Amino acid sequence: MHILLVEDDHKAARLLARGLEEEGFVVTVAHSAQEAAPLPLAQFDMAILDWMMPGKDGVTLCAEWRQAGHNLPVLMLTARDAVTDRITGLNTGADDYLTKPFVFDELLARVRALLRRAERLQPAALQVADLVLDPASRAVNRGRVKLDLTPKEYAILELFMRHTGAVVSRQQLAEHVWHADLIAIDNLMDVHIKNLRRKVDEPGMPALIATVRGRGFRLALPEDGDA
Template identity: 85%
Template sequence: MHILLVEDDHKAARLLARGLEEEGYAVTVAHSAEEASHHALSRFDMAILDWMMPGKDGVTVCTEWRADGQTLPVLMLTARDAVADRITGLNTGADDYLTKPFVFDELLARVRALLRRVERVQPPAALQVADLLLDLRSRAVTRAGAKLDLTPKEYAILELFMQHTGAVVSRQQLAEHVWHADLIAIDNLMDVHIKNLRRKVDAPGQAALIATVRGRGFCLALPEHDGA
């Protein structure tokens, strides 16, 4: 299980991440809402979100996630313990609320409870097109059973393609989703990554899945739907 921890206190984040990792969880730490936005939420099984952060606070972040249709379970952490604050936190879409200071065992119990809920309502997090399989939990990618060794950028590109199977993904979409940058800044770099990704996914002897749609972008589709 992969947890996104958004906590601006570096020491607290380090200790909390270490404790969760010792319990067998994978943890990605972000120290601000801006840093958290660099990660695709589909990678995670839940988020632990601090309310009080400089800049955009946890309540705003959670509200934006829910408005964007994100269903990722959220455990809100805060020093605010008034009933009204708890109600506000839950009304933003948080699934649970824990006040600081807290005992780690209680946080762990709440994490387990939220993840059990996820396991009951969500199918295995995987994307598949033909014999290409991408596991969103382990980030493993295979084609015809053979593991593909992708770089983080190649994985992010392929994940976006597979989330939009059969549809054209524009170069601007790629620039914003993968690099969080304007297309002009990374246009040539994008071509290098696409070329390397194609070499791995559409290796010799494999039916091509990634197609270039001239003037529009790229499309990942079943072989019989390939287009130039």
């Protein structure tokens, strides 16, 4: 499952993203409403929005999403605990509301509850050729073979499959999977990509993961891929 986290506090965003990733989620972090606005919401399963941000706040961003017809589940985070504030947030379009400071386990429970509630709106599985990834069970199969992926390999593959046919840059991978600068994990990334390829593209099978020289990686049907 892919979560959009919009939080202007860099330290809080980093800690929250790390906790969610340890629970198996893919997390994309934006540090302002302006940074989040151009992101394609179709790639996310839900969003966690901080209410109080410089410039455009989380409530305004959520209202804009709803006015544009997006039904992405939204969990609002805020230090405001007045009943009128909670009503404002929910009336604006948020699906749930959590007051800071909070216990991570409660946030996790609310995230899972929102995802279960929205499950009927989600595709049953992601598929490219005979490669199938089920976000609900986190099962991955290539043909009749079940693939045993590590959490990082799963996160990389899910990101690739949610951007099927598009180039995913190394910087995107660094930010979305590791929440780190590319320089810090460049070599580590190569190790994970190599291991993922060995599992997904076994000898004799059409290769689905392609390297796009100077740009990054792309997952696509063999006839569409770059060597």
